[in-house]
Amino acid sequence: MANPWTHKAGEISASVSQSRREFLRSLTGAACARPFFSVSSSVAGPPFASGLQSRERRAVVVTFGGGCRDEEVLTPMGQQNVPYLLRELLPQGTFFTHVENRGILGHYVATASLTTGVYETFDNFASVPPQSPTVFEYFRKDLKRPLHDAWVVAPSNGFNRIGSSDVRSFGPGYGAQVILPKRFLKQALMGTTGDYTRLLQDNYETPLFSPQVEGGKVSLDEFTELLNLSAKDFVTQALTLSSADELSFFVAKRLMRRYAPRLLWITLHDMDVAHAGCYSLYIEGIQRTDRLCREIWRTIQSEPEYAGKTSLFILPDFGRDSDGSIGGNGFQHHRTGDALSRTTWMLALGPGIHANRVVDRPVEHLDVVPTLGARLGFDARMARGKPLTELL
Ligand SMILES: [Zn+2]
Numbered sequence: 143m144a145n146p147w148t149h150k151a152g153e154i155s156a157s158v159s160q161s162r163r164e165f166l167r168s169l170t171g172a173a174c175a176r177p178f179f180s181v182s183s184s185v186a187g188p189p190f191a192s193g194l195q196s197r198e199r200r201a202v203v204v205t206f207g208g209g210c211r212d213e214e215v216l217t218p219m220g221q222q223n224v225p226y227l228l229r230e231l232l233p234q235g236t237f238f239t240h241v242e243n244r245g246i247l248g249h250y251v252a253t254a255s256l257t258t259g260v261y262e263t264f265d266n267f268a269s270v271p272p273q274s275p276t277v278f279e280y281f282r283k284d285l286k287r288p289l290h291d292a293w294v295v296a297p298s299n300g301f302n303r304i305g306s307s308d309v310r311s312f313g314p315g316y317g318a319q320v321i322l323p324k325r326f327l328k329q330a331l332m333g334t335t336g337d338y339t340r341l342l343q344d345n346y347e348t349p350l351f352s353p354q355v356e357g358g359k360v361s362l363d364e365f366t367e368l369l370n371l372s373a374k375d376f377v378t379q380a381l382t383l384s385s386a387d388e389l390s391f392f393v394a395k396r397l398m399r400r401y402a403p404r405l406l407w408i409t410l411h412d413m414d415v416a417h418a419g420c421y422s423l424y425i426e427g428i429q430r431t432d433r434l435c436r437e438i439w440r441t442i443q444s445e446p447e448y449a450g451k452t453s454l455f456i457l458p459d460f461g462r463d464s465d466g467s468i469g470g471n472g473f474q475h476h477r478t479g480d481a482l483s484r485t486t487w488m489l490a491l492g493p494g495i496h497a498n499r500v501v502d503r504p505v506e507h508l509d510v511v512p513t514l515g516a517r518l519g520f521d522a523r524m525a526r527g528k529p530l531t532e533l534l
Pocket of ligand 1: 417
């Protein structure tokens with residue numbers, strides 16, 4: 143794949159980061175950490191977080207997906223859509239204004255790249271596993287963690303292979319369990335009448351794409367058993383929810399209560415309804431995601447297994463096209479691959495992470511997995527990124 147990153151793209155990206163920093167500074171008065179650390183290739187390996195502390199640590203990663211733009215989030219006009227992120231969460235964490243995604247801008251492949259720390263290059267719409275070991279495999283293998291200690295809650299059938307790679311010496315035996323809540327809800331609703339599109343829409347990008355879930359490892363009965371509630375109660379609960387992301391949060395919360403996994407990955411996706419071209423639904427999706435991020439953080443604080451031990455990483459998988467992109471269509475898609483849609487951000491909160499801090503040096507999506515490794519005590523040895531020193 144040709145490297146999409148040019149000198150010009152770097153300039154645009156730095157300018158986006160700068161305007162984010164200025165905006166956040168005016169908003170919160172956050173202390174700005176100047177780029178103390180160069181992005182050097184001389185870092186030999188992850189500095190392990192050692193001792194009992196790292197083994198007790200937990201992590202929850204939330205993708206603020208499927209992608210939003212600064213206009214709707216990180217500008218004076220956009221801030222009204224993310225009040226919890228900006229007013230409640232950001233003052234408690236460290237915000238990276240310049241997170242580059244140099245990979246393919248499709249949701250599954252981009253999220254897979256996030257989980258491996260390597261830019262995956264497979265077809266976004268293929269039912270294939272990541273080609274490099276995932277964070278779940280490093281975590282479970284190195285720390286000898288059981289199956290129930292790593293979970294993914296994903297929005298679409300297309301994500302069903304994201305829990306593990308097929309790399310020799312890693313693979314499904316060390317992977318995460320992947321829960322696709324909509325798949326089970328669809329099964330449970332079979333034979334009933336009613337329009338449940340708000341909960342069941344699988345993919346906003348290509349309405350004709352309807353991947354088959356291979357393996358079918360978990361039946362509906364087993365799924366509801368995992369959540370510790372009956373199929374009937376699951377449906378009753380689900381139908382009170384307003385969207386697929388609400389459903390994902392409901393399932394994640396049950397998993398946290400029941401298994402308290404040390405590594406949990408939640409992929410939110412409602413805002414990708416933007417592909418349908420309806421701006422108000424896109425904005426609603428952003429507002430809901432903002433609220434759910436707050437709810438996830440509050441859940442972490444209220445669960446004894448998580449409180450005081452858990453870091454939360456929130457980041458978009460990528461952005462969306464700018465209004466000025468030739469060949470794009472504004473907020474609707476992420477087709478152009480321009481620097482704006484590749485320059486994302488990340489908020490990290492949790493024990494040992496500075497509060498109310500902004501970091502504006504350029505980092506990459508690929509740095510997330512090595513950072514998790516350094517915090518939790520495993521070695522993401524095949525990942526291409528580097529641990530984010532500001533979070534260690
Ligand atoms: Zn999309």
